[in-house]
Amino acid sequence: MTTHPYAPQGFEVTLSKRWFVAKGYTYETYVKDGGYEGLKKALALEPGEVIDTVKKCNLRGRGGAGFPAGIKWSFVPKEAEKPKYLVVNGDESEPGTYKDRYVLSRDPHMVIEGAAIAAYAIGAHQIYFYLRGEFGLPRRRLEAAVAEAYDKGILGDSVLGKPYKLNAAVHRGAGAYICGEETALLESLEGKIGRPRLKPPFPAVVGAFGGPTIVNNVETLSCVPLIFTRGVDWFLSMGSAKNGGPKIICLSGHVERPGVYEVPNGFPCNKLIELAGGVWKGRKLKAVIPGGSSTPLLVPHACQALAAEGAPESDWPLETDTPLDFDSVARAGSMFGSAGMIVLDENTCMVRTLAILGNFYAHESCGQCTPCREGTGWNTKMLWRLERGEATEDDIDTINSASSHMLGMTICPLADAFAMPVQSYLKKFREEFVEHVRRKGCWFPPFELSPHGDPFWEDTP
Amino acid sequence: MVRVLSQETIANIEKLFPRYPTRMAVLIPALHLAQNQVGHISEEVELDIAELLDVPPTRVREVATFYTMFHTKTAGKHTVRICRNLSCQLRGAEQIMQKAKEVLGIDFGETTADGRITLEHDECLAACGTGPALWCDDNLVENLTEEKLEKFLVGLK
Ligand SMILES: Cc1cc2nc3c(=O)[nH]c(=O)nc-3n(C[C@H](O)[C@H](O)[C@H](O)COP(=O)(O)O)c2cc1C
Ligand code: SF4
Ligand code: FES
Numbered sequence: 001m002t003t004h005p006y007a008p009q010g011f012e013v014t015l016s017k018r019w020f021v022a023k024g025y026t027y028e029t030y031v032k033d034g035g036y037e038g039l040k041k042a043l044a045l046e047p048g049e050v051i052d053t054v055k056k057c058n059l060r061g062r063g064g065a066g067f068p069a070g071i072k073w074s075f076v077p078k079e080a081e082k083p084k085y086l087v088v089n090g091d092e093s094e095p096g097t098y099k100d101r102y103v104l105s106r107d108p109h110m111v112i113e114g115a116a117i118a119a120y121a122i123g124a125h126q127i128y129f130y131l132r133g134e135f136g137l138p139r140r141r142l143e144a145a146v147a148e149a150y151d152k153g154i155l156g157d158s159v160l161g162k163p164y165k166l167n168a169a170v171h172r173g174a175g176a177y178i179c180g181e182e183t184a185l186l187e188s189l190e191g192k193i194g195r196p197r198l199k200p201p202f203p204a205v206v207g208a209f210g211g212p213t214i215v216n217n218v219e220t221l222s223c224v225p226l227i228f229t230r231g232v233d234w235f236l237s238m239g240s241a242k243n244g245g246p247k248i249i250c251l252s253g254h255v256e257r258p259g260v261y262e263v264p265n266g267f268p269c270n271k272l273i274e275l276a277g278g279v280w281k282g283r284k285l286k287a288v289i290p291g292g293s294s295t296p297l298l299v300p301h302a303c304q305a306l307a308a309e310g311a312p313e314s315d316w317p318l319e320t321d322t323p324l325d326f327d328s329v330a331r332a333g334s335m336f337g338s339a340g341m342i343v344l345d346e347n348t349c350m351v352r353t354l355a356i357l358g359n360f361y362a363h364e365s366c367g368q369c370t371p372c373r374e375g376t377g378w379n380t381k382m383l384w385r386l387e388r389g390e391a392t393e394d395d396i397d398t399i400n401s402a403s404s405h406m407l408g409m410t411i412c413p414l415a416d417a418f419a420m421p422v423q424s425y426l427k428k429f430r431e432e433f434v435e436h437v438r439r440k441g442c443w444f445p446p447f448e449l450s451p452h453g454d455p456f457w458e459d460t461p
Numbered sequence: 462m463v464r465v466l467s468q469e470t471i472a473n474i475e476k477l478f479p480r481y482p483t484r485m486a487v488l489i490p491a492l493h494l495a496q497n498q499v500g501h502i503s504e505e506v507e508l509d510i511a512e513l514l515d516v517p518p519t520r521v522r523e524v525a526t527f528y529t530m531f532h533t534k535t536a537g538k539h540t541v542r543i544c545r546n547l548s549c550q551l552r553g554a555e556q557i558m559q560k561a562k563e564v565l566g567i568d569f570g571e572t573t574a575d576g577r578i579t580l581e582h583d584e585c586l587a588a589c590g591t592g593p594a595l596w597c598d599d600n601l602v603e604n605l606t607e608e609k610l611e612k613f614l615v616g617l618k
Contacts, residue, residue, distance in 0.1 A: 093585060095585040134586050177584060193523055252592070342548055451604035
């Protein structure tokens with residue numbers, strides 16, 4: 001049984017297992033470790049049976065939305081005029097998220113195997129790995145692994161001896177967060193600017209180059225081989241029936257030991273922070289961004305929604321005690337999203353934090369919807385004014401109402417992805433926003449220069 | 462008629478055609494290859510690519526301007542992109558950005574007089590656990606301190 005310092009004691013890691021092994025990224029290591037056995041098992045089944053197996057596990061998409069992968073695959077029409085595609089979303093650009101980077105650079109064969117199983121299940125003969133432009137080492141490692149896979153008969157005219165044509169190509173993006181959204185990604189893959197498409201039609205019916213297309217996140221596909229080697233029961237034994245399987249969570253910000261942790265689904269948020277050495281410098285926890293910068297805050301306050309029915313208030317768990325899985329985090333009022341968890345200590349200014357995020361969303365809006373284009377820019381400008389002490393209390397209400405007008409009004413969820421945090425920060429820290437008006441600016445210290453630290457997580461070319 | 466792209470760049474672009482059902486899909490990879498050779502996406506580069514891929518030059522221009530990694534004006538030999546997003550900021554990226562300006566004597570969006578370095582901001586590089594971080598010449602430099610940054614910048618030839 002393998003475990004490592006970035007997992008709970010005694011927990012057997014499977015997704016991040018080879019990240020800690022020298023040359024864990026090679027075909028040789030992967031196969032010695034039982035790699036491509038899952039693909040072998042899947043190929044012995046009918047495609048429909050493969051989909052059913054994944055459905056039984058209720059594997060929730062790890063890219064942000066948590067949609068069950070098996071159900072998505074079943075939307076692909078069996079007969080189609082145009083070729084079908086399996087597209088791997090390696091855009092990884094939700095701030096706070098940095099897990100797919102290691103899957104790609106430290107264990108690329110796992111995602112190739114998962115993608116091959118998915119392609120076979122939906123009847124696709126071409127896989128595209130769409131990687132964000134800034135992924136240097138991850139792209140080089142994946143390209144080398146794809147070449148090995150061709151060499152070893154996993155890709156090409158047959159797959160592990162079964163006559164099934166399967167090709168794969170690595171496609172490099174060029175710097176645009178919006179291309180992580182699946183339809184913008186497909187536009188970008190086709191050589192266009194990354195503007196999200198109106199849905200429907202959904203990509204499963206009309207996707208890349210007009211053909212039925214499944215887009216799945218890197219981590220989602222990495223889970224797939226495990227389903228076939230370890231089985232449905234093993235997968236479901238971690239977490240709950242609707243939220244099963246192992247999960248990798250990215251921790252950054254104010255914890256003692258940042259890094260990507262592997263835990264069973266439903267591992268409590270407070271326990272994870274403890275595992276990461278707690279809030280740094282012995283400081284108090286102010287808030288947690290649980291699932292990437294777009295997700296509302298969890299604060300260390302009693303949360304009725306998480307309590308057993310009828311429990312007295314003294315027994316209510318804190319929001320920051322929530323089990324980390326899609327449904328539980330939603331119950332606590334936020335979203336588990338892409339599991340990019342950012343921890344904020346008591347010295348963190350919430351106005352500044354939100355304004356920094358605002359810069360990002362304003363920069364990344366593709367501009368085709370007015371509420372998004374105008375709203376992200378205007379709100380961000382107001383937030384910086386507030387931080388500098390140039391805003392009034394009325395401005396705070398205007399920020400609140402302006403952001404609420406962005407919700408649900410646009411082609412893609414990017415506008416919501418900013419409006420949700422705005423609403424959440426204002427609701428949970430309104431006093432702090434108002435105090436910025438009263439004190440004519442920010443009184444929190446600047447963020448201290450103190451790198452996250454552990455060289456283990458650095459790219460080693 | 463090819464204007465600026467080398468035979469090698471053209472061959473590398475053409476090698477990608479069989480991977481996709483359309484030539485247009487090669488546009489972004491082609492822009493990367495062209496920028497590697499020329500340094501930026503000039504008008505001549507746009508025309509060459511448009512011809513090779515059989516797409517209108519305006520389409521090439523539109524794509525080259527949309528994606529932040531492409532330079533449409535001349536840029537330094539190296540582009541240093543420093544992350545200014547939240548996780549890096551929580552660990553002091555602001556100070557790193559100040560230091561970079563000081564060491565290079567330029568502001569963000571500018572290029573050093575010797576044409577060595579263009580300084581840019583970047584949004585989250587997916588290196589949040591090792592921030593402050595920068596990206597340059599297709600590699601990350603992580604866990605930046607002021608000393609580490611200065612040494613790196615001075616070392617870029
Ligand atoms: C603005 C925006 C950015 C996104 N960025 C990413 C991303 O970087 N990586 C990713 O896998 N999914 C991202 N998504 C989610 C994708 O649209 C899509 O749901 C996902 O790739 C599906 O894969 P999954 O079901 O395996 O999670 C983003 C969504 C939005 C709205
Ligand atoms: S919501 Fe924003 S990013 Fe999404 S399509 Fe509209 S303008 Fe583009
Ligand atoms: S916030 Fe800097 S790399 Fe993610």
